[in-house]
Amino acid sequence: MDLKLLAVVFATIFVAELGDKTQLATLLYAADAPHSKLTVFAGSAAALVLTSALGVAAGAFISEYVSRQLLGWVAGSGFIAIGVWTLVQATRAGA
Numbered sequence: 001m002d003l004k005l006l007a008v009v010f011a012t013i014f015v016a017e018l019g020d021k022t023q024l025a026t027l028l029y030a031a032d033a034p035h036s037k038l039t040v041f042a043g044s045a046a047a048l049v050l051t052s053a054l055g056v057a058a059g060a061f062i063s064e065y066v067s068r069q070l071l072g073w074v075a076g077s078g079f080i081a082i083g084v085w086t087l088v089q090a091t092r093a094g095a
Contacts, residue, residue: 013052017048022044022047022048026040026044029043029044
C-alpha cells in the first residue's frame with residue numbers, strides 16, 4: 001500500500017467533506033434526540049463508503065477510455081463552473 005497516496009487522498013477528501021451538505025445532514029440526524037447516534041454514524045459511514053466505491057469504479061472504467069490529462073481538464077473545469085454558478089446564485093440572492 002502506498003502510504004503517501006493514502007495520506008493525500010485522506011487529507012483531500014477529509015477537507016473537501018468538512019461542512020458540506022452531507023455532513024450537515026448527518027449533524028441534523030444526530031441532533032435529533034430520539035435517534036441512535038450509532039445508527040446515524042453507521043448509515044452515514046456506509047453511504048460515504050458506497051459513494052467512494054462508486055467513484056473509484058467509475059474512475060477506473062473511465063480511465064480506460066479517456067486520457068488522464070483530459071480527465072484533469074474536465075474535472076477542473078467542472079469545479080470552476082460550479083464555483084462560478086455558486087457565486088452567480090449568491091449574487092442573485094443578495095439582489
